[in-house]
Amino acid sequence: xxxxxxxSVKADIGVSPISCVPYxxxxxxxxxxxxxxxLLNALFMLIQIAILGKKYNLIQLIQLPAIILFGYCIDAAxxxxxxxxxxxxxxxxxxxxxxxxxxxxxxxxxxxxxxxYLPLEGLVVVISQVFKKEFGKVKISMDSIMxxxxxxxxxxxxxxxxxxxxxxxIAALSIxxxxxxxxxxxxxxxxxxxxxxxEKSNIENISNxxxxxxxxxxxxxxxxxxxxxxxxxxxxxxxxxxxxxLIDLTAEKTGYTPEYIQENEQKLTNxxxxxxxxxxxxxVNDELPPKDVLFLIQSKIIRDICMKESCxxxxxxxxxILKDHPNCVNIFIHANNEYRKEKINKVYGVNPPFTDNDLKxxxxxxxxxxxxxxxxxxxxxxxxxxxxxxxxxxxKESAKKLIKLIKSRxx
Numbered sequence: 001x002x003x004x005x006x007x008s009v010k011a012d013i014g015v016s017p018i019s020c021v022p023y024x025x026x027x028x029x030x031x032x033x034x035x036x037x038x039l040l041n042a043l044f045m046l047i048q049i050a051i052l053g054k055k056y057n058l059i060q061l062i063q064l065p066a067i068i069l070f071g072y073c074i075d076a077a078x079x080x081x082x083x084x085x086x087x088x089x090x091x092x093x094x095x096x097x098x099x100x101x102x103x104x105x106x107x108x109x110x111x112x113x114x115x116x117y118l119p120l121e122g123l124v125v126v127i128s129q130v131f132k133k134e135f136g137k138v139k140i141s142m143d144s145i146m147x148x149x150x151x152x153x154x155x156x157x158x159x160x161x162x163x164x165x166x167x168x169x170i171a172a173l174s175i176x177x178x179x180x181x182x183x184x185x186x187x188x189x190x191x192x193x194x195x196x197x198x199e200k201s202n203i204e205n206i207s208n209x210x211x212x213x214x215x216x217x218x219x220x221x222x223x224x225x226x227x228x229x230x231x232x233x234x235x236x237x238x239x240x241x242x243x244x245x246l247i248d249l250t251a252e253k254t255g256y257t258p259e260y261i262q263e264n265e266q267k268l269t270n271x272x273x274x275x276x277x278x279x280x281x282x283x284v285n286d287e288l289p290p291k292d293v294l295f296l297i298q299s300k301i302i303r304d305i306c307m308k309e310s311c312x313x314x315x316x317x318x319x320x321i322l323k324d325h326p327n328c329v330n331i332f333i334h335a336n337n338e339y340r341k342e343k344i345n346k347v348y349g350v351n352p353p354f355t356d357n358d359l360k361x362x363x364x365x366x367x368x369x370x371x372x373x374x375x376x377x378x379x380x381x382x383x384x385x386x387x388x389x390x391x392x393x394x395x396k397e398s399a400k401k402l403i404k405l406i407k408s409r410x411x
Contacts, residue, residue, distance in 0.1 A: 001110070002034075002073035004103025006081045009033065011096040013089075014167030016103065016175065017143040018120055020150035028157035033078065038071035044119035048126045062116045096167040103171075104178035108186075111179070111285055112193045120146075121283045128287075135287045139280040143172065176279025183282065214239070214310040215325055216406070217318040219384065220333040222362040223340030223354070225395040229333055230314045232399030237406075242305065243314035246298060253297045256290070265294050266315050267365035271372050295373050319383060320374040329406055332384040333398070339391035 008015045015023050022036035031039075045063055049056050086092050110118060117125060124142055128135040147164060154162045182189070216233060220226025227243055234241035247265070251258045268274055268291070281287050288296070299321045302313055306322060313322075319330035335343075337356055344354045363379075370378035381387050386405060390398045 001103055001106030002070060002077040003081075004099045004101075004106055005033070005037075005074050006077035007095055007099030007102060008167060008171065009078065010081050010084055011086070011092045011099060011167055013092050013096055014165030014169070014171070015163050016100075016171035017146045017150075017168060020163045020168060021146055021153065023163045024150050024154050024158065027162060028153075032075045034071035034073070034075035037074055038067055041067040041070075041119040044123045048119075048123050051126050051130055060116055060122065063119050063122060066116065067119060096170060097174075100171055100174045101178060104175045105182055107175070107283065108179050108182045108189065109193070111283065112189055114193075114285055117284055125284060125287065134290065135284075136277050136280045136289055139283070140277070173276065176282050177275075179282040180279060213306055213308070213325075213327065215306050215322060215328040216312045217322060217328060217330045218312065218314045218333060219317075219319060219331070219378065220315065221335060221340065221359075222366070223344040223348075223359065224333045224335040225343060225390045225398070226333040227314055228395040229390065229399045229402065230312045232396055233402060233406075234312045236399070236403055237310075237312075240309060240311040241314075242302075242311055246301060246313075246316060249301050250294060250298050253301065254293060256294070261294060264291055265298065266369055267362075268368035268372055269365055271368040274368075274372065317370055317374050320370075320376055329386070330384045331402065332381065332387040333390050334387065335389055335391035 005015070005019050008019065009023060014020075019033075019037070022033050022040055025031070025036045026033040029036075042064070045060075045067075048060070084095075086095060107118065110116075116122070120142060121139070124135060124138045127133060128138045147168070150164050151161065154160065154164065216230075216237075218226050218230045218233075220229075230243065231241055244262075247258050247261050250256070250261050250265075254261075274289075274291070278289050278292070281289055281292075295317075298316050302316060302318055302321050305311060306313070306325060306328075319328070322328050337359055340359055341354050341356075344350050367378040370376060376383055386402065388398055388402065392398075393401065
């Protein structure tokens, strides 16, 4: 990590948000960047203690010798790289990128030891847990505060903007992604540091032994009548039906309110922005973004249900979650825009009325959600056994046609 910081300083096109304050103050005062790093991180520790009081876990005092060592390692690394001469901007940019890679790898090693947090991330964890704030939002706020303090301090003490440039943006956008990349592609680090392989709970590597149950999953465009069709199927086949029922089950498992779950499940406004937001959680081991928590919990609920009974599952990427189920029929319901708008506006009573742009946004959010959590295209018909345009028949007749198709398979 110390070499990552020293490389970014040497590149001279901006340092990471957490390093900008120590760097700027080291230019205006007699203490070194390493010593200011120690002081800043010690301040983060004191704030943690002040917030937690008697609840402060004394094992976290291990942060103190760690940050002292880190600070003096930075100063040592600065001495070792002082003879590096960069002759042009391309070389500066390359060294900046190298600094991000090195710093990310160093942070990964700290995270994987599971001994402690970096002091800033530790403070973020404390704030999010004590004040019930979302970790990712607190992390972004703290990084932003560091940059703001850096900008103000730079103009006050140096009369110009120093240490915060394009390199700072590169670091902010790339370090979290690099930690995530290393974590995914270098599994031997986990085994090396913990002497065991931690089982990952994600959709790609979970294998279950299902009983002799028959499952129907229904993916659907909003307003196509997928919910109604599922209810007709369940009634005719005399098997349980799960849609909004999954919200209540998820609320019991997570402690989130049903309203919060309904607002945050099955949709992702912008996949790229969410990926950038999600990177904040790579700095600690035991925090996950709320949407990831919802997806993982709902996935487990769906698998548990389908191991016990035949049923119909609507939405929640169930066709991908149950991809290993040997007796599962995956259906996709779609319809033309006029049919969907009429159902949404007149039957569902949505106000203000839905427009074509609203339909496009809704489809995009569901597609983003599916792509993010399954790496599959929600609209790809090869992901389903049956696709049906409900606007041709209406919900009840569509259900009848589906029943004939399903029964023809002797399922």
